[in-house]
Amino acid sequence: MKKTIKSFQFDLNDYEMKNQSNDLPFDLKSAKDFLSKGGLTTSEVLALKKIHGKNELRSQKPKRIYNYLLELFKDPMVYLLFICGCIYFFLGDHSEAAMLLAFFFLIIIITIFQEKKTGNAIEALKSISNPRALTLRDGQQKRIAGTDIVPGDIVYLNEGDYIPADSHLISSINVEVDESILTGESVPVKKEVAEELLSGTTIVNGHAIAIVHSIGQNTFLGRIGKIIDKDESNHSRLEIETSLLVKKLSFIALGLCALVIIIYSLSNHDWIKGPLLGISLAMAILPNELPAVLTIYFAMAAWRLSKYKVLTRKISSIENLGSINVLCVDKTGTLTMNKMAIQKIYSNDQTIDLSEHLETQLPEIFHEVLEYGILASRKDPFDPMEIAFSSTGNKYLKDTEHLHHDWDLEKEYPLTTQLLSVTHAWKGKDSNGFVIGVKGSPEAIIDLCHMNEGDKNKIQKLSDDMASNGLRILGVAKSYTPDKKLPAIQHDFEFKFLGLVGIADPIRPGIKESIAECKNAGIRVVMLTGDHPVTAKSIARQIGLHDPDNVITGVQLDKIPDTELCELIKNVSVFSRIMPEQKLRLVEIFKKNKDIVAMTGDGVNDAPALRSAHIGIAMGEKGTDVAREASDIVLLNDDFSSIVESIKCGRKVYLNIKNALIYLFSIHIPIAGMSVLPVIFNLPLVLLPAHIAFLHLIIEPASSIAFEGDDPPFDIMKQAPRPSDEILFNFDLWYASFMKGTILFLSLAVVYLISLWRHQGEADARTLVMTTLILSNTFLIFLNRGPNVSILNNLTKKPNKIVIWIIITSLLLLIAALYIPSARTLLSFSFMHPIDIAICILATLVSVGISELSIFIFARKKLVNQ
Numbered sequence: 001m002k003k004t005i006k007s008f009q010f011d012l013n014d015y016e017m018k019n020q021s022n023d024l025p026f027d028l029k030s031a032k033d034f035l036s037k038g039g040l041t042t043s044e045v046l047a048l049k050k051i052h053g054k055n056e057l058r059s060q061k062p063k064r065i066y067n068y069l070l071e072l073f074k075d076p077m078v079y080l081l082f083i084c085g086c087i088y089f090f091l092g093d094h095s096e097a098a099m100l101l102a103f104f105f106l107i108i109i110i111t112i113f114q115e116k117k118t119g120n121a122i123e124a125l126k127s128i129s130n131p132r133a134l135t136l137r138d139g140q141q142k143r144i145a146g147t148d149i150v151p152g153d154i155v156y157l158n159e160g161d162y163i164p165a166d167s168h169l170i171s172s173i174n175v176e177v178d179e180s181i182l183t184g185e186s187v188p189v190k191k192e193v194a195e196e197l198l199s200g201t202t203i204v205n206g207h208a209i210a211i212v213h214s215i216g217q218n219t220f221l222g223r224i225g226k227i228i229d230k231d232e233s234n235h236s237r238l239e240i241e242t243s244l245l246v247k248k249l250s251f252i253a254l255g256l257c258a259l260v261i262i263i264y265s266l267s268n269h270d271w272i273k274g275p276l277l278g279i280s281l282a283m284a285i286l287p288n289e290l291p292a293v294l295t296i297y298f299a300m301a302a303w304r305l306s307k308y309k310v311l312t313r314k315i316s317s318i319e320n321l322g323s324i325n326v327l328c329v330d331k332t333g334t335l336t337m338n339k340m341a342i343q344k345i346y347s348n349d350q351t352i353d354l355s356e357h358l359e360t361q362l363p364e365i366f367h368e369v370l371e372y373g374i375l376a377s378r379k380d381p382f383d384p385m386e387i388a389f390s391s392t393g394n395k396y397l398k399d400t401e402h403l404h405h406d407w408d409l410e411k412e413y414p415l416t417t418q419l420l421s422v423t424h425a426w427k428g429k430d431s432n433g434f435v436i437g438v439k440g441s442p443e444a445i446i447d448l449c450h451m452n453e454g455d456k457n458k459i460q461k462l463s464d465d466m467a468s469n470g471l472r473i474l475g476v477a478k479s480y481t482p483d484k485k486l487p488a489i490q491h492d493f494e495f496k497f498l499g500l501v502g503i504a505d506p507i508r509p510g511i512k513e514s515i516a517e518c519k520n521a522g523i524r525v526v527m528l529t530g531d532h533p534v535t536a537k538s539i540a541r542q543i544g545l546h547d548p549d550n551v552i553t554g555v556q557l558d559k560i561p562d563t564e565l566c567e568l569i570k571n572v573s574v575f576s577r578i579m580p581e582q583k584l585r586l587v588e589i590f591k592k593n594k595d596i597v598a599m600t601g602d603g604v605n606d607a608p609a610l611r612s613a614h615i616g617i618a619m620g621e622k623g624t625d626v627a628r629e630a631s632d633i634v635l636l637n638d639d640f641s642s643i644v645e646s647i648k649c650g651r652k653v654y655l656n657i658k659n660a661l662i663y664l665f666s667i668h669i670p671i672a673g674m675s676v677l678p679v680i681f682n683l684p685l686v687l688l689p690a691h692i693a694f695l696h697l698i699i700e701p702a703s704s705i706a707f708e709g710d711d712p713p714f715d716i717m718k719q720a721p722r723p724s725d726e727i728l729f730n731f732d733l734w735y736a737s738f739m740k741g742t743i744l745f746l747s748l749a750v751v752y753l754i755s756l757w758r759h760q761g762e763a764d765a766r767t768l769v770m771t772t773l774i775l776s777n778t779f780l781i782f783l784n785r786g787p788n789v790s791i792l793n794n795l796t797k798k799p800n801k802i803v804i805w806i807i808i809t810s811l812l813l814l815i816a817a818l819y820i821p822s823a824r825t826l827l828s829f830s831f832m833h834p835i836d837i838a839i840c841i842l843a844t845l846v847s848v849g850i851s852e853l854s855i856f857i858f859a860r861k862k863l864v865n866q
């Protein structure tokens with residue numbers, strides 16, 4: 001309590017507690033010393049972690065067991081089985097009750113297994129989606145998970161970063177913070193050195209170094225107990241469509257059940273068996289698996305995407321991935337590697353190509369350009385362009401008087417949309433005034449240097465020549481002011497032009513192929529870049545974009561009215577000198593044209609466009625937290641090829657969901673039919689609750705996991721994108737389900753009637769029907785690969801492992817039920833003679849043959865019509 005902070009190293013623990021009670025002022029000097037010592041050491045971090053734990057807010061109530069059970073009982077299959085079991089138990093039919101109970105537990109186990117699989121997939125995503133923070137530990141900058149921050153950590157914060165913990169500013173360049181999450185006030189707040197930054201808020205401008213004093217629950221955010229609700233519950237169109245359908249189908253199913261109960265009970269005067277029958281029918285036809293299929297398929301797709309270094313923030317967006325037809329991408333970092341290196345320098349009427357002069361010394365005439373380029377960069381650069389300057393400087397200017405590590409940056413004039421340049425004002429150790437360096441786009445530098453017409457044209461021409469090979473060109477200029485006070489804007493300096501610098505940024509390997517793949521898949525790739533049109537053109541040509549010479553610049557864009565732009569945009573693939581604000585307009589125009597747009601972005605200003613696009617894609621490496629938050633997916637490796645991989649995955653998921661749904665619908669038709677048919681015609685009953693539960697043991701895993709893992713057809717990226725207005729439950733889907741289901745039902749009915757006609761008893765008829773049903777079901781699973789694909793295609797396609805396992809298991813179960821005497825009695829089956837088996841196999845083959853044929857003919861017709 002009485003100790004004062006002498007050094008951050010020893011009293012951090014104390015420091016935090018005191019600071020919270022606000023009885024100790026922030027000691028800037030000792031914080032600065034601590035910074036120059038290189039921050040915490042590994043052992044200190046470990047000790048602090050023991051005391052303070054993780055930097056996390058207490059999450060909401062943990063899920064209790066009974067929540068879990070409640071969740072389970074939302075599935076009608078589960079509680080209907082339970083009710084059935086109870087009824088049998090009270091009727092005194094204990095073996096039947098025990099069997100149903102066993103099924104009940106099996107189905108619960110399957111459900112838990114599925115939930116776990118989805119849950120694990122989602123957990124895995126969460127752990128990679130946590131924000132990260134750049135810290136100084138052991139004298140080195142390290143990027144760590146935000147949750148690993150401890151009090152005393154030095155953090156580097158840049159525009160667009162989330163502030164990971166409550167901290168004090170040690171250095172602040174133009175820092176503005178958006179604290180709206182805490183205060184509701186949306187105007188950014190300026191923050192000076194020694195002021196406090198609060199966890200959960202965002203840096204919207206400038207850059208800073210800060211020292212953390214409180215983490216996790218001890219932060220302001222933690223203490224006020226506010227929970228940042230990031231869980232934007234957005235339901236995709238598919239989910240809405242499905243839940244509507246489930247409601248309708250449930251309604252029909254329940255009506256049918258009531259009908260069965262009444263008819264049966266009245267005609268047989270049996271008010272116990274009637275309701276039992278009704279319940280078993282409800283189990284047979286309630287569409288409970290539909291929503292589960294969507295949840296599981298999307299979660300699994302998200303997990304699969306994470307293997308391609310793609311993080312899905314909004315799982316429902318996967319649905320849209322498959323229908324993207326316009327893909328707007330940044331140039332830097334996405335199409336190129338964002339590994340910049342200075343290649344050419346122009347100064348004093350001479351040009352040098354550094355790639356040809358690797359080892360030799362840099363002639364004196366080029367030194368000043370480099371010197372001022374470095375002065376116009378940050379001390380510990382973060383921007384790859386600035387890194388290029390400092391590394392070239394370290395190489396060629398090492399032992400010269402041109403590097404000024406001991407100078408202090410007094411003021412930064414940041415890049416603005418009106419002026420693409422950065423100016424830094426430095427205070428030298430022994431000069432009174434300020435040394436000024438500026439670098440920026442050639443246009444901006446020409447403007448700042450107030451050149452005459454002749455010089456202007458000369459520099460412009462030079463810069464275009466240098467850019468024509470795809471180099472990014474920056475101009476550099478210098479100034480000096482003896483004044484004590486610095487002017488407010490860059491234009492108020494007297495700049496002297498020093499030269500041009502050409503920076504190379506290699507194109508990512510494999511980009512050309514990915515772009516060609518997009519073309520084949522009917523997806524237009526549009527490049528939006530902040531760079532100069534000449535550079536943009538060259539890169540566009542190198543990667544094979546459509547019509548690379550047709551470039552629209554940001555300035556031109558502002559002059560084109562919306563109506564005209566709607567037309568123009570259909571053919572232009574390159575936009576240059578685009579400001580982030582203009583991206584939003586482009587997205588809206590594409591949307592007006594009914595395109596499905598994906599848009600990449602990284603900066604704070606990209607957020608509105610990312611939100612507006614159908615799929616907003618944030619860059620994980622160079623992107624800011626703000627851009628991430630606004631996006632649907634995050635590319636962890638910034639690589640364009642991953643986008644193409646995601647689109648492929650999106651198309652595949654859609655197809656597999658469709659297959660699963662067709663399977664589910666078609667298998668339920670015969671089950672429902674065979675439940676109702678005997679009741680209507682007052683014939684012996686076929687499907688009792690146990691049989692329906694038995695069937696569900698096969699159906700559920702088949703629909704939820706078997707189709708999920710199916711590989712996409714080989715030509716999935718050669719087809720046009722799915723039309724944006726195509727609904728999932730379209731005619732194709734209903735037709736395929738109806739044909740398959742009805743034909744199967746008819747074959748079952750025939751088998752059933754033959755059996756009755758042969759004067760076999762109830763048990764024989766049931767056994768024949770169940771056997772045919774299970775056999776046909778294996779074919780349904782095996783052949784169900786795409787609504788319009790013919791049997792030949794399906795037979796030649798290799799099924800995935802899970803499909804094979806499910807088929808084998810269901811056949812084994814069938815054999816066990818038929819030939820293990822106790823199982824046979826329990827399920828009320830009878831012994832199958834070879835002739836019976838022959839009938840079943842024949843019925844299966846005929847029905848499968850006919851239904852596949854009907855679908856094949858349908859697909860043919862459709863093809864011809866197209």
Ligand SMILES: Nc1ncnc2c1ncn2[C@@H]1O[C@H](COP(=O)(O)OP(=O)(O)OP(=O)(O)O)[C@@H](O)[C@H]1O
Binds near residue numbers: 422473
């Ligand atoms: N740190 C900087 N210093 C000086 N000039 C800069 C700096 N950053 C950007 N510029 C200038 O602004 C222009 C546009 O930059 P911007 O950041 O919008 O493009 P980018 O995002 O790097 O590229 P792309 O849009 O292709 O991904 C650059 O071409 C350059 O002339």
Ligand SMILES: [Cu+]
Binds near residue numbers: 364400
């Ligand atoms: Cu020199």
